[in-house]
Amino acid sequence: MNIKVYVTSVTCSRDIKAQQSDLTRILEGKCIKYETVDISQDNSLRDEMRTKSGNPKATPPQIFNGDEYCGDYEQFRDAVEADALKEFLKLKADS
Template sequence: MVIKVYIASSTGSVAVKKHQQAVVGFLESNRIRFQEVDITMLEEQRLWMFRNIPTDKRPEKGNPLPPQIFNDDLYCGDYEDFFQSKEDNTVFAFLGLSSKPSVKDSES
């Protein structure tokens, strides 16, 4: 299982940048393996992300904003969902992970 965070490396939105940094920072600080997928570099990745966000999670107008979070091909949620899971202390369940990675993990 690979956590994928779909980001936009070139965005004019300060809010989007902060949201992306918050998600990536959390994953890094908790030693959760993840992959950043830059939707501004590969049109095919952007289209895949848009197609795989559930209809009920898409905005009424425009496109979904990054960051969007997946566990392999399974949609986890957007920044708001991530933030709520942090508030509820349920991030690992939100990400589809069984538990917090062991601190003794020497693979990193």
């Protein structure tokens, strides 16, 4: 398992800050290990996130399992509400 969450530590958007905080709180609460990739550290990371997600206008947070795209924050919230987070994150049932 290699969950990566693309985030930014530099944003004026309250929505992005709230989404990132909510996402990490949920992952930690469910004891799901993840790593963050801060796209504000290097423009190439932002470009990588957008290329891998297939959306040239994607904004953080974006979620991946390794190099496999899982989805954005809205899709994450939908999966949480549907009690399908492990499926969304492409985790094995025993993870």
